[in-house]
Amino acid sequence: MDYDDDGISFSEYTIEGEQIDMLDNILDEYVAESCANSAMLIDMAGNIIAQQDNGACEHDLYSLAALASANFAAVDTMAKLVGESEFSLLFHKGESESIHFSKVNSEFLLITIFGKDVTLGLLRLKVADALTKINAIWE
Amino acid sequence: MAFVNMKSKEVQAKIVYYGPGRGGKTTNLEYIYSKFRERIKSDMVSIKTHGDRTLFFDFLPFDIGKIMGYDVKVQLYTVPGQVKYDATRRLVLKGVDGMVFVADSQVSQRKKNILSLKNLQENLATYKKSIFKIPLVLQYNKRDLKDVPLLPVQQMDKDMNSQLKVPSFEGSALTGHNVVPTLKKIISQTMASLQNVLK
Numbered sequence: 001m002d003y004d005d006d007g008i009s010f011s012e013y014t015i016e017g018e019q020i021d022m023l024d025n026i027l028d029e030y031v032a033e034s035c036a037n038s039a040m041l042i043d044m045a046g047n048i049i050a051q052q053d054n055g056a057c058e059h060d061l062y063s064l065a066a067l068a069s070a071n072f073a074a075v076d077t078m079a080k081l082v083g084e085s086e087f088s089l090l091f092h093k094g095e096s097e098s099i100h101f102s103k104v105n106s107e108f109l110l111i112t113i114f115g116k117d118v119t120l121g122l123l124r125l126k127v128a129d130a131l132t133k134i135n136a137i138w139e
Numbered sequence: 140m141a142f143v144n145m146k147s148k149e150v151q152a153k154i155v156y157y158g159p160g161r162g163g164k165t166t167n168l169e170y171i172y173s174k175f176r177e178r179i180k181s182d183m184v185s186i187k188t189h190g191d192r193t194l195f196f197d198f199l200p201f202d203i204g205k206i207m208g209y210d211v212k213v214q215l216y217t218v219p220g221q222v223k224y225d226a227t228r229r230l231v232l233k234g235v236d237g238m239v240f241v242a243d244s245q246v247s248q249r250k251k252n253i254l255s256l257k258n259l260q261e262n263l264a265t266y267k268k269s270i271f272k273i274p275l276v277l278q279y280n281k282r283d284l285k286d287v288p289l290l291p292v293q294q295m296d297k298d299m300n301s302q303l304k305v306p307s308f309e310g311s312a313l314t315g316h317n318v319v320p321t322l323k324k325i326i327s328q329t330m331a332s333l334q335n336v337l338k
Contacts, residue, residue: 017146045234047142047151060181062200073230
């Protein structure tokens with residue numbers, strides 16, 4: 001298994017220390033621009049890779065990451081059962097908090113928690129920007 | 140595979156409790172949760188049916204402190220044991236680092252244990268993992284039962300551990316007997332398997 005001294009190592013993928021810094025910066029900017037409460041990049045096994053929030057977010061993020069990856073995997077399996085390659089929009093709306101899921105690539109998901117003052121349209125625009133930037137890290 | 144953050148010196152490892160339905164997987168986690176309540180910051184998450192059976196999984200994140208300079212977070216999961224939930228069972232195995240197989244010691248459950256172990260082997264194979272290579276500990280649960288016939292431990296060893304040759308414990312998830320030793324064993328085996336990464 002190969003990795004840098006200050007990087008992250010996995011069997012399926014490797015992220016170097018510099019890339020973690022870039023991810024943190026992208027998420028930080030994304031949270032600020034979208035006015036979301038919290039954003040985290042997780043892998044499909046439910047591990048948190050990077051996370052940023054607005055400083056007022058007190059959710060249990062490890063449990064959220066485990067449930068989010070499982071939820072995504074379940075929905076993805078359902079899509080295949082009805083003959084779709086994937087469902088492009090996965091979003092749960094609550095009275096004051098909502099959760100938005102975006103697939104970054106085959107390994108990662110971007111999970112965003114946002115309040116009622118953020119519109120889904122704006123959020124989706126900002127998500128698209130963030131996804132482009134995140135994917136550019138691996139190009 | 141575990142998530143190792145060399146920058147923040149943090150390891151997240153995934154340990155999954157597997158086994159036949161009503162075998163005591165959730166009860167293992169509930170005992171661990173009650174025993175280490177002060178060290179576990181979040182609540183145990185359970186996705187279950189109205190009849191209190193596990194529908195998707197239980198989840199318990201557990202900080203075990205520093206190992207080799209790394210802050211180690213173990214994520215304990217259970218799978219639904221019922222045969223019909225194979226699709227969701229397979230999803231929970233994604234990225235697994237270590238396994239505890241909780242077998243039911245009742246004579247009536249002998250066949251179910253063997254089928255579940257075989258199912259584990261098949262499901263691991265879908266992730267290109269071998270049951271012979273992954274850190275694995277067996278727990279022969281329900282040894283405390285008095286009113287029903289129990290399988291002799293030698294028989295259970297022969298049924299399930301003759302080829303695997305992994306550590307096994309006689310336990311009782313309900314009373315807590317050998318629940319913590321089982322957990323400690325799988326954590327040490329899992330961390331040993333990660334040693335190459337954590338040097």
